[in-house]
Amino acid sequence: MGTVALLWRHEHPLPPRPGRRPTITLDAVVAAGIHEADEQGLHDFSLRRVAQRLGVGVMTLYGHVENRSQLVELMVDQCRLDMEWAPLTGPWAARLEQVADENLALLARHPWLAHVETERAVLGPGTLTKYERELGAVDPLPLDDVGKDQALALVLDFVRSSARALEAARAERTEETPEQWWAREGAELAALQVEERFPLAARVGQATGEATNAAADAAAAHVFGLAVLLDGLAARAGVSRERSAPA
Amino acid sequence: MGTVALLWRHEHPLPPRPGRRPTITLDAVVAAGIHEADEQGLHDFSLRRVAQRLGVGVMTLYGHVENRSQLVELMVDQCRLDMEWAPLTGPWAARLEQVADENLALLARHPWLAHVETERAVLGPGTLTKYERELGAVDPLPLDDVGKDQALALVLDFVRSSARALEAARAERTEETPEQWWAREGAELAALQVEERFPLAARVGQATGEATNAAADAAAAHVFGLAVLLDGLAARAGVSRERSAPA
DNA sequence: ACCTCTTTCCGTACGGCGTACGGACATTAA
DNA sequence: TTAATGTCCGTACGCCGTACGGAAAGAGGT
Numbered sequence: 001m002g003t004v005a006l007l008w009r010h011e012h013p014l015p016p017r018p019g020r021r022p023t024i025t026l027d028a029v030v031a032a033g034i035h036e037a038d039e040q041g042l043h044d045f046s047l048r049r050v051a052q053r054l055g056v057g058v059m060t061l062y063g064h065v066e067n068r069s070q071l072v073e074l075m076v077d078q079c080r081l082d083m084e085w086a087p088l089t090g091p092w093a094a095r096l097e098q099v100a101d102e103n104l105a106l107l108a109r110h111p112w113l114a115h116v117e118t119e120r121a122v123l124g125p126g127t128l129t130k131y132e133r134e135l136g137a138v139d140p141l142p143l144d145d146v147g148k149d150q151a152l153a154l155v156l157d158f159v160r161s162s163a164r165a166l167e168a169a170r171a172e173r174t175e176e177t178p179e180q181w182w183a184r185e186g187a188e189l190a191a192l193q194v195e196e197r198f199p200l201a202a203r204v205g206q207a208t209g210e211a212t213n214a215a216a217d218a219a220a221a222h223v224f225g226l227a228v229l230l231d232g233l234a235a236r237a238g239v240s241r242e243r244s245a246p247a
Numbered sequence: 248m249g250t251v252a253l254l255w256r257h258e259h260p261l262p263p264r265p266g267r268r269p270t271i272t273l274d275a276v277v278a279a280g281i282h283e284a285d286e287q288g289l290h291d292f293s294l295r296r297v298a299q300r301l302g303v304g305v306m307t308l309y310g311h312v313e314n315r316s317q318l319v320e321l322m323v324d325q326c327r328l329d330m331e332w333a334p335l336t337g338p339w340a341a342r343l344e345q346v347a348d349e350n351l352a353l354l355a356r357h358p359w360l361a362h363v364e365t366e367r368a369v370l371g372p373g374t375l376t377k378y379e380r381e382l383g384a385v386d387p388l389p390l391d392d393v394g395k396d397q398a399l400a401l402v403l404d405f406v407r408s409s410a411r412a413l414e415a416a417r418a419e420r421t422e423e424t425p426e427q428w429w430a431r432e433g434a435e436l437a438a439l440q441v442e443e444r445f446p447l448a449a450r451v452g453q454a455t456g457e458a459t460n461a462a463a464d465a466a467a468a469h470v471f472g473l474a475v476l477l478d479g480l481a482a483r484a485g486v487s488r489e490r491s492a493p494a
Numbered sequence: 495a496c497c498t499c500t501t502t503c504c505g506t507a508c509g510g511c512g513t514a515c516g517g518a519c520a521t522t523a524a
Numbered sequence: 525t526t527a528a529t530g531t532c533c534g535t536a537c538g539c540c541g542t543a544c545g546g547a548a549a550g551a552g553g554t
Contacts, residue, residue: 004432019530020520037312043364046511057533059513067511095386117290123436129447137448150468154405154475161404185251189370192255200382204332209394220408221397224483228401231477236471266501267549293540304504306542315541 003070007077007124024054026064026074033075042112045073055080072148073122079110081126093230093241094112095137099152100159107163114163141237158229161221168213178218250317254324254371258352271301273311273321274321278363280322281357288357292316304353322367326357328373335383340488342384345471346399354410361410398480405476416461 009026037045047068051058055151083106088095107114121127132157138148167210193200208217234241256273279300284292293317298305330353335342354361358389368374381403385395427436455464481488 001431002435002513004435008435016522017530018522018528020522020532022531036303048511051533059515059535060531060532063531063533064512077362115364123432128448129296131452132445135451139447146464146467147454147471149451150471151475153468154472157408158401158404161408180308185249185370187253187257188249189274192258193484194375198379200386201375201379203383204352205378208396217393220393224394227341228398228476228479228483230479230481232475232477235478235482236475237476248553264501265499265551267503269502294542295540298504306504306544307502309542310502310504 001066003066003073004123006065006070006074016071018019022063023057024060024064028054029064029071030074030078031060031154033071034078037075037112038110038209042072042115045072054055056187057158069118072116073118075117076116077122077124077126079106079113080130081124083126084099085133088133092137092140092149092239093234095140096155096230096233097226099134099137100155103159104163104166104222105158108166111163111167114160114167141233142239143237151237154233155226155229158225159222162218162225165221166215169218172214187192248279248313251370252312253312254369255371257372258307261273269310269354271303271307271311273450274302276308276311276318277321277325279450279475280318281325284322285357285361289319289362291317292359316365319363320365323360323363323365323370324369324371324373326353326360326376327372328371332380335380338488339384339387339486340481342387343402343477344473346381346384347402350403350406351413354407357464358410358414361414367403373377388480389486390484396482401480402473405468405472409465409472412465412468413462416465419461 006026008170011161025245029050033050036050040049047061048058048069051061053062063069067076083102087096088098108135115120134152135148138151141148143151251382253273280292280297280307283297283300287296294308297318298308301307308318312321330349332349333345354467380400382395385398388395388398390398396405
């Protein structure tokens, strides 16, 4: 079955057919895949593990899904379908902030989403619903349709980067502290007179490294970047950040 | 050998030692790796292929490099070391534009760089030189050191997203035209009355899809996004985009 | 010249991956 | 009961990264 047909499988539930009855549903495969990716990350995500989690053989999955990457696409759309939304309210900037927050929360819940490579659009119900909703945040801006799409993509790409930085900061704490890393590799670096040869880098690197909490830094960078983006959109669109959106 | 020692290997060339003479150098391994990744992409990049390109056995590589990911880190730093730089001139915004252009060119030459996952800083000579230079673009901004780092990271992350979009648009043309895709999957989508259920998405999606050239769209999005970022930085830093930088 | 020590090269092997093939099996329609 | 149909999944192939250990090659001492 084509990917589109599988994405929209709930639109046309197929009538019972002759032959052996399936022991697992595609929904169960997708759900197991999401759990597996949440726990193991996309790098260690494998069909064998998903099958094991479901208690079936690996090749059983191929009766429900064409291949690994199609399963990932289905997982992506499902995650978007499962988002919980409060209605967008307030001026456009507040709406865009809300959209950014929702996406950051989504990527915190499913960090692997920020690492999915298949940029080819996944035209499923979750993705379309999400896109429709988020266009509502940029719709008040006096931009043409292409510009609205670009403005939204700008914010979403930024959130993606933020999420990756936050995840990296989180992982850094669990697997190796900066002190351990420095004890291992830093001594050799110090012998290279970095301060003299790269004065700006040394100064700024020290400033960013001084804050004890890497995760807090990444969060601050997110707040800063989002403010810059909203200011920039306001300036470029020639509109105030506070102007409330039309109904 | 630790990664830092290998990154800075040209600082301390080691004296000749007894024993069999190496048939290949680490520089050759890194260069072969870069060529391989340029041609095959990071997904199909494998140590076996690199070894084949060099005419040696796979395990020979392990005499020069600890593992695959370390080789990728060395490749990343080498690419940054090989960048060609014209001096940064003009006001800060022009400098940042120049930095963005350089990075976009780098990622066009080596598309796999935009897909390297190891976000942990690669503290090699290429990375440090690049960081030092690029901080020179944001240095005139009235931000503290952490703010300068964040502003630079904001621009670089944006360029990374742009590069990925441009690469995807380029790949789309070589492997499958939108018409072919639509013929295969679009018919089913059309049957779902998307226009009525997702009016904004349908309208904007059609607008963005109408421009015949996907690559041109991605390029336009890059120009738009960079302008928004620079406007935003100017507004947030409370400074004009045209103010020239101090010497 | 020969032996020994050091270092590099790399064949073999292991466990894991995605997935093609085809037989075993369960279920329904005839 | 039989035939048809769809599902489950064991086996196998060719990839991958990489651990191990022996073969090969050069340098220094005798």
